[in-house]
Amino acid sequence: MTARTQTQKLPAAFAQVAPGVSAAQIDSAQLGAITHELADVHRARLADLFASESEQGAVVLRAVYAHDTESRYLVLECPVSGPLFPALSDLDPAAFVEECEIYEQFAIRPDSVKPLNRMLMPPHAEESFPRLGRRPRPPLKDVHARHVVAGEAFEFPFGPVRAAGWESLYMGLVTTGEEVLDLYLAHWHKHRGIERRLAGLESERALFFTERMDGLNAVGNGLALCRAIESAAGATVPTAAAHTRSIALELERIYNHAAAIAATCQTTGLSVGQARAEIVLERLLRLNAAAFGHRYLFDVLAPGGVRRAPDTAAIREQLPGACAEFRRVVQALLRTNSHVDRLETTGVLTREQAERLSLVGPLARASGCTIDSRADHPFAPYDQLELAPAVGEGGDVLARMKVMVAEVAASERLVLDQLGDAGPGRIDVSPRSAAALGWAESPRGEALVWVAFDSRGSIERARLRPAAVRNWRAFDDAARAQNVFTDIPIIEASFWLTVAGFAR
C-alpha cells in the first residue's frame, strides 16, 4: 500500500462563525479544488452535502467538512446556476448518497457521467409528489441486478415487510444460492419527508418532529437540532441543563448498545442470551422512564435547555445494577463459543473502507478509526469531561460488540459523574434571519443538523443528517465480504442502524 502524503493544515483560512464552525462562500470551481486539497488533509472528511432553494428558485449547495484534529467543521456555501453542480463523489466516494438525494429533491445533477441511484423517491412519485425543490427529469433508476448474472447469480428479493421488530426495508440479495455476492437496499418505503415538514415550523415543533424521525436516536438528533437553534440565536444553555442533556444522551447510548447486543443474539439464534440481554434492556428502559418520564427519552430536550431535571436518585439507585447485569450477560456471551464463532470475521469493514466512506460512530471505531464527535468536536459539558473513545480492531461483528460494551461502561461513568451537576434550566431562544450548524454524538455516531431561520423566526430550511445516513452506505460493503444469507441479519444487528433515520 502506498502511503499518501498527508498534511495537517487546512488549505485556506476560513472565518470562524461559531465555536468550532468556520464558513466560507465560494464558487463552484473552487469547491472541486478545495475537495481535492482536503482529500490530502489528515482526518478531514466530508460530513454532509445538501442543497437549499430560495423562493426565487436560486439553488445553493452546502458541503460540510469535518476536520477532526482541529475540532472544526467547515461549511462551504456554493451557489449553483444551471442544471449541474460540481461532482464531489469522483474525488470523495462518501458524497454519492447525498448527490443522488440532491438530484431527487432539486433536479440538479452532479457534473459527471456516473449513473445515479434511487434514494428516497418511490418509483411511483409523480409531478405532485412533495419535494424540497423541482421535479427531476429523467427520474432516477432503481438499482437491480439483472435477474440472471453470468448464468448463475440472481437477485433474491427480501422485504420490505420483514420479521417482527425489524423495520421495513427492501434487500435485493444477489446470490448463487448461499453466498451473498452483492446486496442492494431500498430505503424509500419509509420516506416521510421530515426535512420538508420542518420548513415553516417554529423551533419547538421542529424538535417534536426531529425526535420522532428516528426514535431510537431521539436525544442524539434532537440535541444536534437544539444546538443548531441555540447557535443561530447566539445563546448558551445553563450549565445544569447541559449536564442533564448529556445524561440523557449517555442513557440513550447505553440502552441502544444493550438492544444491539440482544438483537445480535436473536440473529445468531441464541435465545438464552437474547432473553438475558432483553431483561437488561427492559431494566434500562424502565430506568429511563424513572429518570426522565419516557422509556425512549422523548421530550427531555427543549430549544434553549431541557424540559425537566432527571430524577438523580433513581439513576444512582438503578444504573449501576443494570450495568453490572449487562456486564455479566456480555461475559457469558463472550464465553459462548457457538455465539462468538458466528461473530468473528463476519461482516468485516476495513479501516480503509470506513475512512473512504467517512463512516462515524461505533461502526467506524470498531474498524480502528479514532473518531468520536464528543472528543473531536467537544461542547459543554463534554469539554470538561474525561473522554477516551473506545477503538476496536478487525472491523467484524465481534469488534463492534466489544466497542459497544466498552462504551456502555464509559457512558455509565459519564452519567454517574454528572449526577451532582444536573438540573433543570431553560433560556428563551428566538433566532431570526440566521443559520447555524449543530452536532452531537448519537448512539450510532455523529448526528448533524443545519438550520436556517427567516426574519419571523420560522425555519426556512432544516437539513437533518442522522448517523444512519452516513453508515448505511457501508452495509453492502460489509455484506459482500464473503458472507452467506444467515450472516446478513447478524451484520444488520451489529450495525444497529435505523431505516427511519436514513429514510427520514
Add this chain to the structure above:
Amino acid sequence: MSEPTADQLRRRALALFGRSLHIRTVDTGSCAVCESEIRLLSAPPYDLHRLGFFLTPAPRHADLLLVTGPAVRAMDNALLKAYEATPDPKAVVAVGACALGGIYEEDGLVHGALDRVLPIDVYIPGCPPSPLALLQGLLVAVGRLEERVAALSFDLVAEAER
C-alpha cells in the same frame, strides 16, 4: 338440549385463538421505537407466548396484523398485499400515535392515519405504547375476533357442522 351453535363456535374460537393467535407485523414508516416495543413483547418480562400469541413471518399464517407508522403511501402495496394474504376472520391493530393519526398530516407522502387505508379493529395509543399496552390491545383484539366468528351466518355454521 344442545348449546346454541353460535356459542359453541364462540367457545371454539376462544379455544382456537385464545391459545394460539398468530401475529404479523407491518411497519408503514414508524420511527423504530414501536418496533422496539414489539420486539420486547417476546422478552421474559412480558412473554406473549404464555398468552398463546405468536409472531409469524408469513401473513398467510396470521390471524392478526399489528401495524405501526403513519401509513406511508409508498408502503400501500406491501400493506394491502399483507392484508389480503391474511385469511379471514382477521383483525387489524393500529399501533402508536402515528398510526392513530396524531403526528402526521395527510399529504402526498403519507395517509397520516392507518384507518384511511385499512379497516381497523383496535387502536393502541401511545408514543410508543408500552409492551403492557400492546398486550392489552392484543387481548381486546381477540375479543373482536371472537365477535366476528360469532357473527358468521348460520348457514355457514350449519355447513361447517355437516
